[in-house]
Amino acid sequence: MNATEEFAPAVRSILDAAARRPVPDDRVSVDGASLSNALAAADADGRVPLIAEVKPTSPTTEGTHTEDPVDLARAMVDGGATALSVLTEPEHFGGSVENLERVREAVDVPVLRKDFLLEPGHLDAVEADAALVIARFVDDVGEMVTAARERGFEPLVEVHSETELETALDAGATLVGVNNRDLASLTVDLGTFERVAPRAPDDVTLVAESGISTPADVRRMREAGADGLLVGSAIMAGEPRRSTEELVYA
Numbered sequence: 212m213n214a215t216e217e218f219a220p221a222v223r224s225i226l227d228a229a230a231r232r233p234v235p236d237d238r239v240s241v242d243g244a245s246l247s248n249a250l251a252a253a254d255a256d257g258r259v260p261l262i263a264e265v266k267p268t269s270p271t272t273e274g275t276h277t278e279d280p281v282d283l284a285r286a287m288v289d290g291g292a293t294a295l296s297v298l299t300e301p302e303h304f305g306g307s308v309e310n311l312e313r314v315r316e317a318v319d320v321p322v323l324r325k326d327f328l329l330e331p332g333h334l335d336a337v338e339a340d341a342a343l344v345i346a347r348f349v350d351d352v353g354e355m356v357t358a359a360r361e362r363g364f365e366p367l368v369e370v371h372s373e374t375e376l377e378t379a380l381d382a383g384a385t386l387v388g389v390n391n392r393d394l395a396s397l398t399v400d401l402g403t404f405e406r407v408a409p410r411a412p413d414d415v416t417l418v419a420e421s422g423i424s425t426p427a428d429v430r431r432m433r434e435a436g437a438d439g440l441l442v443g444s445a446i447m448a449g450e451p452r453r454s455t456e457e458l459v460y461a
């Protein structure tokens with residue numbers, strides 16, 4: 212991992228909390244549904260392949276959404292979401308492994324575990340279909356990609372720069388998220404995806420993450436090559452079914 216001094220204080224706090232998390236004794240083994248196949252199927256159906264995020268709060272969100280995560284998840288799926296992302300980080304995002312378990316039980320779409328996983332043992336806290344691996348935060352991306360696949364998760368490797376993209380590809384990632392949010396400063400710039408995406412080979416499934424809030428943003432990311440979009444705040448801020456629909460049929 213890069214020196215943590217370069218990150219915003221909120222991100223340093225997230226990483227400190229993640230490092231303190233206990234590692235479960237038993238290894239998870241799951242027969243996860245393929246997130247990348249689901250994104251491709253939605254695209255073939257003429258829908259925007261959208262991963263809607265159950266995100267109760269965050270360091271850049273005011274207040275906390277207290278609705279039942281299962282109600283939110285069902286509304287997002289009814290609105291046309293191809294897959295869901297569920298925050299499991301408790302201290303800064305109001306998430307939990309219980310939220311993920313309940314949501315995955317209630318819906319019939321792939322569910323991504325959204326958390327700050329620093330070592331293979333952190334993957335063992337809960338079953339999911341896919342797990343986020345943030346290239347900037349792990350010492351060995353290849354080790355995390357292998358560990359995720361060994362457990363049956365599809366790894367979504369998140370990058371923010373061309374260099375991190377190279378690291379992800381060298382690690383064998385086939386599903387890559389380009390985060391428009393700079394985790395050093397927490398600023399969002401959709402130009403990040405536009406800059407990084409052209410460097411990825413065609414056979415990699417590319418997800419544009421963060422800062423997407425309008426149908427125009429959706430079209431912009433799709434034109435830049437996004438095979439999928441990950442949207443949290445904009446959906447949580449509105450009525451979740453309607454705000455999902457607005458983006459899925461952009």
Ligand SMILES: O=C(O)c1ccccc1NCC(=O)[C@H](O)[C@H](O)COP(=O)(O)O
Nearest residue numbers: 269270271420421422423442443444445
């Ligand atoms: O969202 C934050 O405030 C945040 C702060 C610090 C580290 C990570 C953060 N977000 C993680 C995410 O990746 C987003 O939840 C996800 O991409 C959705 O973004 P958005 O649609 O902008 O809510």
